[in-house]
Amino acid sequence: MKFKKLLKLGAIGLLAASLAACGGEDTSTSENKNAEESGSDVKKVKVAYAISWKPITYQDEKGNPAGYELDMLRLVDEKLEDYEFEYIGTTDDDLLIGVEQGKYDLGVKNIFYTDERAEKYIFPKEFTGLSSVGLLLKKENAHIKDLSDFAAAGLELAPIAANNAQYTVVAKYNEEHPDNQVKLVAGDTFAVDIVQWVNEGRADGGIALEPVIEKQINDPEGPYHNLKDELVYNEFTVIKTWTLFNKNQQELADAFDEAVKEIKQTDALNKLMVKHYGRDLFEVLKKVEAESK
Secondary structure: OOHHHHHHHHHHHHHHHHHHHOOOOOOHHHHHHHHHHHHOOOEEEEEEEEOEEOOOEEEOOOOOEEOHHHHHHHHHHHHOOOEEEEEEEEOHHHHHHHHHHOOOOEEEEEEOOOHHHHOOOEOOOOOOEEEEEEEEEEHHHOOOOOHHHHHHOOOEEOOEEOOOHHHHHHHHHHHHOOOOOOEOOEEOOOOOOHHHHHHOOOOOEEEEEHHHHHHHHHOOOOOOHHHOOOEEEEEEEEEEEEEEEOOOOHHHHHHHHHHHHHHHOOOHHHHHHHHHHOOOHHHHHHHHHHHHO
16 A cells, blocks of 8 residues: 555554544444545556566565666656556566456566567556577677677578567568578567577577576576677667557556656666666667667
């Protein structure tokens, strides 16, 4: 329950006590009823978060919701006195299906915008996060820093599903650089094991997300940690990330937007970036946008 709601309940209680002390009519029962009714105005919001996207969304050692997106939502929740967020950890698939079907009101998990998703969910007007995107390469190709270098070298890219936002990144680059295009092949499935493709030489490089590289390669317990000295990750852009809302939650999405606008007037999100990522990806976005002009 929000602070302003507590103040309101406290004021009602003091009023009841004052009237009783003055010998007035005993209104404690009716005032308590009113207090309960006023408290019922707070709407519970079921927030789904994926537990496997550290440092974006995950569960800490005690099983508590943690990560950049969760801290961002806590800031939003503080501003929405008519709502109270309940955080529910789950899998990626359950989150997407659950938000679509109304099991959850909203969800966060390093979500990119796609036209296909926009047909199933409400995307708010305000994005709230950023995800690092780069090229995963063999160590001998570490000099390839971006898509322009990759295309000029005539290298082959691992397949990407056409409904994947990473496919859109490369497709947009090709549209803007007709004379130096990356060979882009649409994969049959949404997920391709890029690490295996690159390591085994089936592709010269792949589009990868930094959190995935951290989890699979850099983490000592990652499945490909043995390849840490064989592969390199070269960041070349960032993609905006969003909070997904169920189609029936437009009012909540609008309130969310207003709260995020206020938060963006401060450096709160920048500080959260540094806390969870060790750097401010909003500054990377500014650099990328400046270079694209």
